Amino acid sequence: MTLTPLLATLAVLIFLAYQFSRHRANSQAIALGGQRYLSSLPLYYGMLAAIWCALPALLVLLLWSMADEWVITQLVLAQLPETEQQMPAAELSLLLSSVQNLAAGQSLYGEHSPAVLAAAQQMQHYLQINLMAKTVLVLAVAVVAGVIAWVKISPALKARYQIEKIFAGLLLLAASVAIVVTVGIVFSVLLESIRFFHAVPITDFLLGSHWSPQTALRADQVGASGSFGALPLFTGTLLISAIAMLVAVPTGLMSAIYLAEYANRRVRNIVKPLLEILAGIPTVVYGFFAALTVAPAVRNAFAHYGIEVSSESALAAGVVMGVMIIPFVSSLADDVISAVPSSMRDGSLGLGATHSETIKRVIIPAALPGIVGGILLAVSRAIGETMIVVMAAGLAANLTANPLESVTTVTVQIVTLLVGDQEFDSPKTLAAFALGLTLFVVTLGLNFIALHVVKRYREQYE
Structure with missing residues (x-):
């Protein structure tokens, strides 16, 4: 059977x-x-x-x-x-x-x-x-x-007591599996990163300005410099993520305020599902849209002013990525704003504040911990995005802060390093684990910052 x-x-x-x-x-x-x-x-x-x-x-x-x-x-x-x-x-x-x-x-x-x-x-x-x-x-x-x-x-x-014990054990097992998997991922990435840092000094990796991971197999091989300066990758990641957040945070937050405080029930029931559809579109579709529509539009728009724009620019990738992560900000912010007790609204209005003043001085501060959590989720989504960057921003590791030039990100390089048949003893492949460890540390730092902000404002408004 x-x-x-x-x-x-x-x-x-x-x-x-x-x-x-x-x-x-x-x-x-x-x-x-x-x-x-x-x-x-x-x-x-x-x-x-x-x-x-x-x-x-x-x-x-x-x-x-x-x-x-x-x-x-x-x-x-x-x-x-x-x-x-x-x-x-x-x-x-x-x-x-x-x-x-x-x-x-x-x-x-x-x-x-x-x-x-x-x-x-x-x-x-x-x-x-x-x-x-x-x-x-x-x-x-x-x-x-x-x-x-x-x-x-x-x-x-006592059947009910035994069933509750069984389900409690299953829940504990599920939580333990999640923790064990997380620890296993961290240790696997850490061990391979240590092997990489034995071959490449950590200072050269973090502060180097040239990224060319092609290592030479022979002494006379041409075009294999083996430079592992990841600073261009970090700069490109931060540049595209910053552009995306400049698009997603204001748009998502303002749409959440409108849906939660101003829109009637009929408009809310129509607009919110349409807005959340953006989260279900595959990233490859966003990549095609960025490469075939947004990038040429950006290039033509700046060409009218005599400004040269690369065919694959950080601006095009960042704008489309910002549109993609709008639902992450708007949905969570909408839920958090709607969860603010009505007594706080009524008290503010009763003291003579206008609706807009109530939103600015009462509702947004009270909902700020949840809003920060939504923004953090959006930042993590932007940092981890790969397909849009590959199709719209390119693979060139340029150390620049100009959004009109072609850049690449950490996640794109991780995919590039691990594609095809690779030897896991070479620094080229081990560099992917070092980049992954760096992303993990950055995300952990963002979590600490968010927790600090949440704790501060919770103490103020509870």
Whole structure:
């Protein structure tokens, strides 16, 4: 039984465990004179049995699926001739790929050795046994666990308390997974960055003004300078992000104020969904729009005044990126402004303030922590954007503050460094991890600044 029918069968068993256990709890309640003699409602007894039926079976399925491919591969390797077992790792991997393709029934060109054909047949046999054994074991565990849970149902069983403990444990597990993944990402980036800084001094990386990560493979190779000064990348990232925020923050904040304080319900129900559609447009569409529409319009507009503009400029990329992140500012600011208590508005109006004065002196200061959070989210989105910059701003690492010239960003260079077949021992590839670590530190600094602002204004207005 393949995975989909197996999960469907398991879902049927879980449903049956729920129904039978709930019926057993109802029967015991009727025999005792009513549900008040049960420690929990019959619903919780059914849910407890369903959980008992589901969790062990899913755990067995997960562990089995994680190990079965490796076990089958080792069994097949053990039956290959000695000469093929001692092949280099790359050739052995290619041989195993051929065996797996043949076992899956895929038609391949070329002839194969009898050993490969025999290994494919053996792997196919192992796969069939594995599928049958996994199906029997998972369903058997589900049935046994469900029966045990059904038998243990009694009026004294505190089913609701146990379910709450199970869900609390699942929530703790989810939070722990998130923390472990975050720590793993940080350590992986940090370790690779340390390897990079062993080859390139950190001062040259942070303060260098020339970025050319093409490293030489030979002593006589031409055009491979191997310069890793990331200052042009940081400048380009800050320049495009600043232009984007100059577009997104005023527009998003003013639209949020209008929708929350001035617009009637009909206008709000139409305008807000239309505004939030901007967040659902793919970034590649924004990139095409920036490259084919905005960039030529910017170039033609400045050409009337005799100002030369690059065909790929930071201004075009920043403007389109600002339009893209308007919903991040407006939606969060709108929600925060709408959440300000009406008593604060009524008190200000009652003291004689106008509507605009109330917004400026009462509502905006009270909602400032949430507005800062929305702006921080927009800044993070702008710093991490890649596609628009690639298509509208280019790949040239120019150290300039002129928005009319072509620049590049940190994220674009990370993608460029990791595209294609790369050696992870070279400084060129390791530079991507150093850039990622720098982005992480910058984002962490922005979080600290935002928390400081939020704490200051919360103390003032609470």
